[in-house]
Amino acid sequence: MWSWLRFFKKYNFTITFLILSIFSLWLFIYNSEIHQAYFFKISSFIVSPLNKLSSNISHYFYLKKENEELVIENVILNDRLNNSMNVKCISVSDSVFLIPDSLKKLYSFLPARLISMTIHESKNYAIIEKGRRDGISENSGVYTPNGILGIVSSVSDKYTLLKTYMHPDVKISAAINDNYVGIAQWDGKHIGVGEIVNVPFTIKINIGDTIFTSAYSTFFPPNIPIGVVTTKYFNPDNQSMTYKFNYLENLYRVYFVYVVKFIDNDQIMQLNKNK
């Protein structure tokens, strides 16, 4: 017993180092969604107010630019509104009307302010200033007027942690030119660069084509811009093409976002569980 105590006293520095090393490596390597949510809830008391302060200061310098963007967005929304007014309901009989799919409310939207974001890590996250009490839940998509931003990862009462598109887990169903649907994901190497892999070489996609979210996505409504194709190359191993694209949203200057929830998402999740 005494020899053990003497041993610990003699090597306490090395033992502490080893214990803390193993603990921190375990914490990082097995950083599961549950750990992430747990730590987020603990650290958001300290981290979020500080990030909010930083966001308030930097936001002030971009007000002019933001106003210009809001004017452009208003024009686009007005245009969409006018188009949707032209859709007529189908009359089945004198008393029954079928509401066309285009007018059914499939998604709910919630504006929120972004207060923090990482860009330089291999798994990047952001925090927005709204949480469960505002109606945000897991598996919701987040986008800006320029394009998609990420997917909600965990939610506390006041704040929401989301995985930005620069996170290896964020894979979004994407459509190009209405002739191909694939999975868009970060290339894991460059800031703001994504890729769509294993595209059959028979599909015609050109440099400069815009990639949009597809109708198969449960996170986003269709036709939200994702990025613009910049390069393409052929993979001789599996006789397919890889398309690289630049995400349209510049992560360095995002302030306001929209959280979008697919209203029937819970039902789809339930169906998937019952498979």
Added chain:
Amino acid sequence: MQTFKKVLFALLIFLIQVLILDHLPLSYGVQINLFIYIILCLIPFNMNKTSLILIAFLIGLLRDSFTFTYGLYAFGAIVIIFIQHYYFLLPQYNKLRKIDTPLYANSNLLGWRSFLIYITIFSTIFTFLVNIINYLTTWIYIRFYFIIEEIFFTIIFICIAELMRSWLFHKEEKEKFV
């Protein structure tokens, strides 16, 4: 009083790290790790080793909570403290071991040449370690060029912080040596 000022200065460095440097579009993917300056230079290296490693772990973990990399920077911080212990056992630092008062590894104590060697060694170890673990766990590319760029910018910002420190604490240090 001087300790209180040093704690405030360390807090300022940490705030610069998390509020400014982490959001700086300096270069694609480059992460400046100024916060290691707190661990390397603002904590007395001759204090109790176990306390030193625990403080480094907590500072690393606090940094992790801002980058959502729970454990990564904490691991980097304790490794550099562990190596720092053996670094100051080198023969050229024999004279420092006889001093009982708290010693800070800054340009005032080591001289600018030794200080630059010291921060270059530790910035390199820290940056390589953090990047390799980060990229091995996610199985994405190790960006060698970016690591070199990160080390370079980390050293530049540590030098700026050290110049600030020597300007702020110039009077106290002069009195101490007199």
